[in-house]
Amino acid sequence: MFKRFGRWPYWLMGLVMVVAFSSCSLDNFKASDTQVSRLVYSVLSDPKTFNSALNNEQPNIFGLTYAGLITENYETGKIEPELAESWQFSADGLALTYTLREGLKWSDGAPLTADDVVFTYNDIYLNEAIPTQIRDVLRVGEAGTLPKITKINQRQVKFEVPEPYAPFLRNTGVNILPKHALAKTLTETDSEGNPLFLSTWGTNTPPTDIIVNGPFRLKAFTPGERVIFERNPHYWRTDQQGNPQPYLEEIIWQVVESQDSEFVQFRSGGLDLTGVTPDNFSLLKREEKRGDFTVYNGGPSPGSLFISFNLNKGARGGKPLVNPIKSKWFNTLEFRQAVAYAIDRPTMLNNIYQGLGVLQDSSIFPLSPYSASPEKDGIKAYNYDLETAKDLLLSAGFQYDTNNQLIDSEGNQVRFTLITNAGNKVREAIGAQIKQDLSKIGITVDFTPISWGSLVEKLGDSLDWECHLISLGGGLEPNGGSNVWNPDGGLHAFNQKPLPGQDPIEGRVVADWETEIGQLYIKGAQELDEAKRREIYVEAQRIVQEQLPFIYLINQYSMSAIRNKIQNVKYSPLGALWNIYELSLAQK
Numbered sequence: 195m196f197k198r199f200g201r202w203p204y205w206l207m208g209l210v211m212v213v214a215f216s217s218c219s220l221d222n223f224k225a226s227d228t229q230v231s232r233l234v235y236s237v238l239s240d241p242k243t244f245n246s247a248l249n250n251e252q253p254n255i256f257g258l259t260y261a262g263l264i265t266e267n268y269e270t271g272k273i274e275p276e277l278a279e280s281w282q283f284s285a286d287g288l289a290l291t292y293t294l295r296e297g298l299k300w301s302d303g304a305p306l307t308a309d310d311v312v313f314t315y316n317d318i319y320l321n322e323a324i325p326t327q328i329r330d331v332l333r334v335g336e337a338g339t340l341p342k343i344t345k346i347n348q349r350q351v352k353f354e355v356p357e358p359y360a361p362f363l364r365n366t367g368v369n370i371l372p373k374h375a376l377a378k379t380l381t382e383t384d385s386e387g388n389p390l391f392l393s394t395w396g397t398n399t400p401p402t403d404i405i406v407n408g409p410f411r412l413k414a415f416t417p418g419e420r421v422i423f424e425r426n427p428h429y430w431r432t433d434q435q436g437n438p439q440p441y442l443e444e445i446i447w448q449v450v451e452s453q454d455s456e457f458v459q460f461r462s463g464g465l466d467l468t469g470v471t472p473d474n475f476s477l478l479k480r481e482e483k484r485g486d487f488t489v490y491n492g493g494p495s496p497g498s499l500f501i502s503f504n505l506n507k508g509a510r511g512g513k514p515l516v517n518p519i520k521s522k523w524f525n526t527l528e529f530r531q532a533v534a535y536a537i538d539r540p541t542m543l544n545n546i547y548q549g550l551g552v553l554q555d556s557s558i559f560p561l562s563p564y565s566a567s568p569e570k571d572g573i574k575a576y577n578y579d580l581e582t583a584k585d586l587l588l589s590a591g592f593q594y595d596t597n598n599q600l601i602d603s604e605g606n607q608v609r610f611t612l613i614t615n616a617g618n619k620v621r622e623a624i625g626a627q628i629k630q631d632l633s634k635i636g637i638t639v640d641f642t643p644i645s646w647g648s649l650v651e652k653l654g655d656s657l658d659w660e661c662h663l664i665s666l667g668g669g670l671e672p673n674g675g676s677n678v679w680n681p682d683g684g685l686h687a688f689n690q691k692p693l694p695g696q697d698p699i700e701g702r703v704v705a706d707w708e709t710e711i712g713q714l715y716i717k718g719a720q721e722l723d724e725a726k727r728r729e730i731y732v733e734a735q736r737i738v739q740e741q742l743p744f745i746y747l748i749n750q751y752s753m754s755a756i757r758n759k760i761q762n763v764k765y766s767p768l769g770a771l772w773n774i775y776e777l778s779l780a781q782k
Contacts, residue, residue: 231779232444233466233760233771236456238617239646240417240449244404245395246369247318247326251650258423258445258774259406260369263292263311268766268773271670273363277306277370277407277430281363287722290353290362291346299428300372301411308345313373315343317380323389324380325694327684328368330677334359336716338682358722361673375405409440409775421447431775441778452617461485466760467770470753471620472548478755487757492767494552494560495752499665500744501612501628503530505689506657508702515657515699519606524660528590530742534576535583536635537628543748546623551750557675557738559668560749561767564718564728566735573732574739583635600636609638613652614663616643624747625663657690657699669768672731673719679734680712688743707741 237253246256263278275281278292298306319328320340332340334355342354353366379391395404401412409431410423423445431439450456453471460468463485470478470489478489503524506515514521523529539553555575558565568575591603600608612628614621622643629639639661644652652659668675677683681704684693689708692699714734721727738744752767759780764773771777 230443231441232446233442233777233779234446234448235467236448236450236459236465237421238450238452241397241415241421243395244397244399244412245391246371247324247328248392250327250654253447255412255421255423256369256408258410259404259408259412259426260371261408262367262369263294264363264367266364266367266670266768268768269764273367276367283362287358287362288355290366292351292353292366294349294351295430296349298407298430300374301406301426301428302375303428304372304374304405306370306372306407307348308351309348310370310373311351312343312345313377314368314371315341317373317377318371318391319368321380322694324391327677330680330683330685331365331674333676335720336713358720360719360722360727361671364671365673370407372405372407410445413444418449420449423447429775433776440775442774445774453619460755467754467756470755472546472550472750473619475548475550475753482755485755485757486759487755488763489753489755490763490765490770491550492752492765494749494767496559496561496669496768497665497667497749498554498557498559498744498746499624499663499748499750500554500746501533501661501663502688502744503610503661504657504659505705505743506699506702508699510657510697510699512700516660519602519604520610520660523602523608523610526590527741528586529592530745531576532583532586532590532635533632533637534742534745535579535586536637537576537631537745537747538578539747540578542624542627546620546627547748547750550753551748554746554749555739556735556746557744558672558731558735559670562668562670562672563724564672564731566732571732571736573736576745580634587635594636598636599638607638608636609640610660611640611642612661612663613642613644613649613659615646615649617646618643620750621663628663653687654693655696673715676712676715676719679715679738681708683712705741707737708743711737 239253241254242251243249244255246260249256261276263276264273264281265276266272267274277294277298279295280293282291283289292311294308294311300306318324319326319332329340334341335357339356344352346352355362376391376394379394380389382390384390384393397415397417401414404412406412406426407429409426409429411426412421413424414422425440425443429439433439456468457474459465461481475489482489504516505525507521507525508515516524543549543551543553552560554560555568555573556565566573587600592608593601593603595601602608612625614625616622625641625643629641632639653662666678678685680686681689682691689702689704691702711734714730718727718730718734721730754765754770756763756770761778761780762773762776766772
């Protein structure tokens with residue numbers, strides 16, 4: 195799904211945006227800046243692109259710098275107008291007409307019109323030459339037909355789909371991009387014949403060249419140090435008194451190396467907000483009054499944490515992506531189920547999460563009306579049971595040697611590598627526990643946290659991995675995950691097809707259950723009756739839990755500590771600062 199709609203960019207991976215402000219960086223701001231109304235966050239790495247259409251990961255600048263035709267109110271869950279002032283469906287529900295607000299402008303003062311909307315969709319998102327994940331989610335029906343977008347006049351645009359499409363409205367909330375700044379980059383090519391758009395607005399672009407329409411625009415970027423945003427003077431919002439929004443003048447992202455550093459900075463009083471983790475929750479709660487901040491707990495977070503085995507049986511250049519011996523294990527259902535039974539999730543919840551979360555048994559955000567549960571819907575849950583795990587392995591032909599180590603039917607020791615992003619303390623603790631848990635059923639796990647960049651490369655490019663521990667974001671609308679569950683989707687990571695521009699994969703096999711899940715997501719988008727639609731997604735979740743492409747672990751509570759000087763906070767698990775345009779700082 196997209197920005198403001200709990201989108202599912204695969205590279206989110208639970209990279210929670212923590213916030214910090216390094217004390218050494220204070221010297222970079224003059225005393226005269228002390229009256230500037232600013233917030234300071236931290237991020238664990240630099241943004242990788244300033245081109246919204248090409249983005250696949252967090253952190254990214256686009257939640258602050260771009261807007262779509264509509265947005266979602268995370269307090270009510272309702273769709274609200276953004277760049278569009280209104281919309282109207284046709285009688286048959288197959289056409290949707292938007293009317294833009296009057297006087298919209300880009301950050302450089304140029305007018306924002308229907309031409310920009312049509313350009314954004316037809317020339318970028320629907321353009322097969324542009325490798326954007328957004329196109330997958332816009333596809334309609336079994337044929338994967340893309341919507342038709344036409345200009346009616348300078349303020350009106352019509353979207354048309356060939357069949358009923360339940361998420362029609364929500365899926366038209368993508369970022370709108372500037373035609374006057376980008377059109378030439380799509381018609382001109384580089385020396386290799388690729389559109390210049392693919393190399394446009396990289397992070398080496400001068401900030402003033404990035405044209406946006408959101409509440410903030412890019413002011414400065416120092417790699418490895420910080421990103422500075424300033425208020426966009428041409429943003430459309432005003433309050434009831436006619437005052438321009440946003441109220442904040444600046445937002446600063448400080449790049450920090452670890453969550454430990456971020457935590458220390460917050461406690462010292464030098465920053466405005468921070469993500470709360472299970473290991474620091476108790477201490478922060480005790481310090482709320484002294485530190486003049488509030489710890490917000492929004493309940494289960496809109497995402498999923500899991501381990502996943504690489505089920506891809508394909509090869510590149512004759513070399514298998516996964517060692518064939520291990521691939522046979524991973525593609526054995528009893529093996530995956532045994533691993534699920536052997537992971538002690540209750541202990542994980544109590545010891546690592548300090549009870550601040552829930553066991554997760556579903557692929558859909560727990561607060562979504564489409565989410566299924568073992569209690570209500572009878573989907574499978576893998577409660578900790580070592581004996582069941584061992585029985586499953588033995589039934590699949592695995593054996594135990596004299597040292598009680600698991601071996602396969604050909605005598606190979608069962609051993610694999612589990613990777614995750616280094617520096618995430620909770621995730622590193624989970625990996626260590628999984629290593630210990632699986633040793634109890636004779637499996638050796640080489641747990642190897644790696645750098646963020648290396649993780650992204652393995653999962654998104656080389657596909658050279660055996661098992662990973664990551665997370666995906668989510669939201670209320672399950673269709674946002676369609677490109678995860680569609681076997682041809684760009685985010686079908688456990689059996690990934692090559693993305694545009696990558697080397698081909700020979701011999702990739704799609705299992706029948708993968709196809710069935712993909713078909714159910716198509717049917718779910720076609721069904722307009724809410725009760726029937728839920729039944730479809732429940733069936734999809736039932737198959738996921740049976741086949742276990744993802745072995746779900748814990749859904750952590752969404753928690754943040756926010757200074758009380760920040761006014762108008764409307765905390766939601768879908769986004770701590772989702773209403774950034776109306777936040778302000780209390781006067782001292």
